[in-house]
Amino acid sequence: MAPAYEPLLAGETSSNNNDSNIIITQDEVPINKSRVTVVGSGNWGSVAAKLIASNTLKLANFHDEVRMWVYEEVLPSGDKLSEENVKYLPGIKLGNNVVAVPDLEHAVRDANMLVFVTPHQFMEGICKRISGKIREDVEAISLIKGMEVKREGPCMISSLITEHLGVNCCVLMGANIANEIAVEKFSEATVGYKENREIAEKWVRLFNTPYFMVSAVQDVAGVELCGTLKNVVALAAGFVDGLEMGNNTKAAIMRIGLREMKAFSKLLFSSVKDSTFFESCGVADLITTCLGGRNRKCAEAFARNGGKRSFDELEAEMLQGQKLQGVSTAKEVYEVLSHRGWLELFPLFATVHEICIGSLPPTSIVEYSQS
């Protein structure tokens, strides 16, 4: 990561950039190069910046420099997060062309491609702060998993961005454990787009590397819902692990979970496609989340304790104060199912919530009948 932010004028080249910034092909001097800013700098944000920065150096129609908005923190060591991402991604070089920017408005003002990758609860505030302060031709993409599911329907982050900023917004989801991608282990991701295939392909080019294979599908809602609903299934898988029921049962529960993810998404949005669930955002992210992941892990501990220690207690002990997304998503989904009279259609989703709140024992996860 470049050590400091230097104010830039639009079109100007940062002194941090290396010589390959201006790429002149034989036929033409590229104009209207795109400028990318990553809004967020947790570990997934940092890895996204690394992926993007490796591509902007190579692709003629992007400015080399990638700005990354870093919520400034001074660590106990005295290090500033904007100087090196020692907190979220120590030891990983993001590329000299990644410029850390502690000021949000400065970070976004010159970009025409905004990559949002913050915790979901911050997004509304961020949108309000940058509204009216971004370029008119901005295209956005959200990498944020785990939006809330309200009774009247899910509060899609992509919709929130579109509503607040008046820009088109794609999503990128998939089996993406940041630390594994940081060390360039092979992975995949899915870009969901609404209408403009060309923009989706631009995002694919920006993220795609030989170890991070990205493909695009025309289904924003399906892709985005996968990233949230998988956490409910991961709890179910964790219960099975805690009960030591074996791989057969776990596979069955994951399959039923995937079926409910698909059915729920399609009931909420008729535009959702079955094929989306075969993409990285669907089956692959589900597998990753049900093999590793903290939702699975805490649910395993919950079942091992026969449900006698609450999730609140386990979270406090195992997650250093963080909360499990799966538990709140299961609750939100249950409210939708209950409100719409769909409980019987989704026995796995319903059962997960009832186990979480102690209404049913963990063993119930395999005791519902076929829907």
Add this chain to the structure above:
Amino acid sequence: MAPAYEPLLAGETSSNNNDSNIIITQDEVPINKSRVTVVGSGNWGSVAAKLIASNTLKLANFHDEVRMWVYEEVLPSGDKLSEENVKYLPGIKLGNNVVAVPDLEHAVRDANMLVFVTPHQFMEGICKRISGKIREDVEAISLIKGMEVKREGPCMISSLITEHLGVNCCVLMGANIANEIAVEKFSEATVGYKENREIAEKWVRLFNTPYFMVSAVQDVAGVELCGTLKNVVALAAGFVDGLEMGNNTKAAIMRIGLREMKAFSKLLFSSVKDSTFFESCGVADLITTCLGGRNRKCAEAFARNGGKRSFDELEAEMLQGQKLQGVSTAKEVYEVLSHRGWLELFPLFATVHEICIGSLPPTSIVEYSQS
């Protein structure tokens, strides 16, 4: 398991049956009850007999008695396999209404529902032996995974049965580790049928229990191919495990494998449905096989040794003389791909075979580009 086989006349009730054999409902005395014979008595065959036998006791339109053809072996202990299945399923009670029959012709002659669950290489011989010696109204189902894939197309076991015996044949596949189902851990399975939905539902009723949930899809070829092709993907997953690439990469490889299973099946049989791959036979069996299973395990050892010890050597050491189905299926699939000019469409399938024969190092499993 009943201790011995007693010759039966058609329509006669075995003295081994318990009193509940004749179920008289208030409205009618059921006639034309179906008689079931399980052809095969390995561990999956024994578990299938157990599932079926628990249902024939309950269902009015089935004879209680389930015959199971047992290829007679006298074990070193002096025990006969037809007396107790101590070799394949020790300690599991199959039900008093399961009757072990060492004579194949006697086993099948009175049945109108034949369940085939032998190693696939025995099926042709079995069909020849029983051809012309079975009832005319026989319905068959194959639980046999891993048919051969010949250059001119796969040699489906269900087709082989239909051709030799002139009977309709369904298939039952899924995430079915016999030993886990034997102890009644929750699992699922998929029945694939050709045209007759009613027959498929009859098979579903015969196998379905609260811990073994069966559903039917109209897609024999898709269901049957899943049971074979998954073993190729399991090798790929094993390579990833051996290279210690993490869950993210493993999930990506499993997803790509599922995509190639689907695409290959559809190219071979235009009738194959996408939705089949969401069933237990598809995604769930794939997950089970890629988490446990000997294909995965041997492939892990192969990759850990950098491909320097051949599969022949590892199989001899790890499988007590058995051969891995995945390795031969990968070879057979490669021949089809090569013969039809499809190699580039199936980079994962092709790469698995090339790794198995030592043409490529195990690390190649993540080094192909997007198809």
